[in-house]
Amino acid sequence: MRKLVKSEEWELSLKNFKLNKKRTISTIIGIILSVALVCAVATMATSFQETLIQNAISETGYYHLKVGNVTDKEKEEMQKIKNVQNIIELYDVGYAKMQGIQNEDKPYVHLYSMRNETFENLKFKLIEGRFPENEEEIIISKHIKTNGKVNLKIGDTITIEVGQRMTLDNEKLNQNNPYIEREENINNKKTYNFKIVGIIERPEYSFEDYGDPGYTIISTNINIGEQNIYIALKNSHKYKETIPEILGAKDYNEVKELETENFKFKDFTLNKELLRWEDFAVSDSTVGMLYSVIGVVLFIIIFTSVFCIRNSFAISTTEKIHMYGMLASIGATKRQIKKIVILEAMILGIIGIPLGILSGLFADFVLLKIVNLLLGDFLFANLDGIVFKTSILPILISVFLGFLTIYLSAISSARKASKVSPIEQLRGNNDIKIKAKKLKTPKIIEKVFKTGGVLAYKNLKRSKKKYRTTVISITVSIFIFITMNAFITNAFDLTGNYYKDYDYNMVLYNGVENLSQEQLNKIFELNNIKEKYLLYDAEQYSLTVTDLSKINTIDERNYSEDEEDFGYMMQIVALDDNSFKKYAKEIGAKYDEIKEKGILCDEITEWDEETGNAKKSRRYNYDENDTITGLYGEKEIKVQVGAVTADKPYGLEGTYSSGGYLIFNKDYYKDLTFNLSQININSNNAEKLQEEIENLKLNISINNMEENVKEEKAMVLVIKIFLYGFIAVITLIGVTNIFNTITSNMELRQKEFAMLKSIGMTKKEFNRMINLETLFYGTKSLIYGIILGLIGTYAIYNAFAVKIDAGVYIPIKPIILSIIFVFILIFIIMRYSIFKINKQNIIETIRKENV
């Protein structure tokens, strides 16, 4: 008997799939989506980590610890330590003064000697030429030319006297000590002749410190001076044990706190960047945050998946209740029946999980390609973009979580199937076990929606459990969608989404005040200028207001009652007439009335240090037509207020003045003298315009914001792709589930529908009943989802600790989108179900039961 049941079990499980192909397929799709999502998230994490690691390596080279002044013997000892993978070394030969260097703080060249292997490993960037073959050849860094202004090229020869940098008291100086002319010397000089064979980019600051008074030059085979070694570990996770061992410290704490008295080697540097990313420890604040975000995401995925997949299994179990009853009646034990159900689930898993993993990896791969296409240029200087990397870990996690999800989903169905008693089943459909009381319908339903509505309402009440998963699926998706929107809005405000509201994309500053009218005209004649806004500073820059009665908000931290002259400074600026006209229109003021007056812009933001909340208010009490009295330079002047606004004028959007601004019309306000400080240009081809302006050689600074805008837009797009992609997949999982629930429900009620039709319900009324059902539970899920979404939105705003007193932000757009989406979705599914039901013959259905 046992053996028979075993092969029978397989056969039965397999036959069951064929029974309802559609159900099986949609369950498998649900599994694939869930696993793919888990795998994609985990792989994304490993990809990020790998990218950060590679980026660190590209900047610093591959080492974890640099130790200075090491003898060959000591180096050998270190090589023996178990966790040490590789040691490369170089010689810090010394410094030499070089003729012609025009940087007062950096008069030296700093000579190093190393093998080609070290040169490659430390990631110096060779622009021209090659690595030296012997001790008479040298590589110089590019910034000797650009920064030191010494014109050297490949093929030139130099002669330098290299020695130790020391103080007058013969103390050694290294690159961390800045150059102090009269207090240092080069001792023990030795003369070298070099031919220049190569040029490298300025080394990263991890090699040549910003304050190093010598430009890096590199030769080979000169084993003089201090030997510095770079140690790469085999297993970077064990760095807290290995590094103290190498340095001769008691434990890592001493290393961290730099308590180096008892160390064997006191001159060392950790490659913190690389260690941080290779270790990827939860204790690191950034990594910790990443882990928690991933944790939350995975939780949402598993929660949704278990829900949906469990529902799918429950439905297929219900459909096969006859079979389970029959099995029980011919003698299968409860255990055996449970086994069959779980077996079915596992088969689905074996098909679905690998497909899910492949899909997840593929999706990540494609996604990263797209991201790199959009953002590659901006992200990392030395890499092409985010590196795609997967390892065993994400795959194992996906497999594990996948099977866990399926198992959890299947056990309840298994239990239910095993409990079916043969008699109960053979007797008939005991679908309804509800009490009459629970089906009570409020009178209004009947009044408004008539019989169709009553039937719809009652049906929902009896199928509460069945529709619960549908309701929850929809609710979760809506909640996530609305909350995500809040997250996106906040995150971008925070990262300074400055550029979205600007009317211009280029700023000319630094030096414009010295331009003659002729030069200005040359600029304005150029093509590609759509609009320009000129900003002027007042000669004395600001107006100081000390009249406390006119000050609305006082910053308690700065104020003390004893201070007699306490006040605030209004920054005085002016716009050219055209810009002023535009500005006036935008703030709703009448240009003609205010062109000879000042516009007061004084919105300030106060920060509550304890709660981190920001509050916006006005600095002053001045209103339209008031007169401001204040100190301008040495004099006291009076200014009439033409308008008050919170919007800053062109050119000042990114600035903040705690005393506010006074804005005048340069052409009409004659009481003050103004100097040009900024030209803001709206260009239709910023790149070309920048080139043309640079060709005019006017000695001014140009800020091309197009690049910034492009980068920011790309960043925003990428983040949106990730977040909305995530929402889409979660929703899809929910949708497969909803599809399952609703179609199975329709099938189970075939008899009922046939009955209703036979006693005379028209098609129209029938459809109406179904549509009302949709309306009822669609509305229910929407309300739950929207309420939860609003709560989520509020929570996110709190988390970002910027509460805008101006009012609560209601995410109207996402709410409307949710509503539209939900109803479209459900109507489609319902239509499909009705279509299938209407196809069937009433007679056939009634026949089925009445033969």
Next chain:
Amino acid sequence: MEILKVENLTKIYGRGLAEVKALDNVSFTVNKGEFVAIVGASGSGKSTLLHLIGGVDRPTSGKVFINGKDIYKYNDDELAVFRRREIGLIYQFYNLIPILNVEENIVLPLKLDGKDVEQDKLDELLKILGLENRRNHLPNELSGGQQQRTSIGRALITNPAIILADEPTGNLDSKSSDEIVDLLKKSNKQYNQTIIMITHNLEIAKTADRILRIEDGKICEN
């Protein structure tokens, strides 16, 4: 007065080799107030005939006139409306809507028609059916006999032209069976309700005014 006329009714299921002629050129008439029993072996075409009279299915050829109207001239919607006003249907199983209680099930055809329920008529009906104490119960809280009685109530409430009953006692024990048949007889006598009932039980058939026998899709009167 002729209430039902069946003219050359034929119904063929399937095609080609799988063709089944369920009804073969059947013709007969029924007068108002008659209680007709249709008997025949299983598969003889009884149910098909009943469904065609009730407008639940469409014939391959032939006509059905109820109260002088050719019902197959109606489209599907008109047929549905016709059914709920003029026909009362009772089946062997699953007559009732499981989420509606006894009272709601009974008045369902009226509600679908948008008509008001005359409470005293309903109360009287419930009394006759012996269901006054069960009016708020759901079908799963009723016995088989009580369920069938509810079905009869639903069939009666609209005062239909014809009540069509397909093996109404097939699922019941003898006591309940007798109750059901008595009820049908009562409504036939008291309300002059025309009833056509299918049964395979000759004893029950004998309680009718007239017996029609069907064999292989053809009628032979008795």
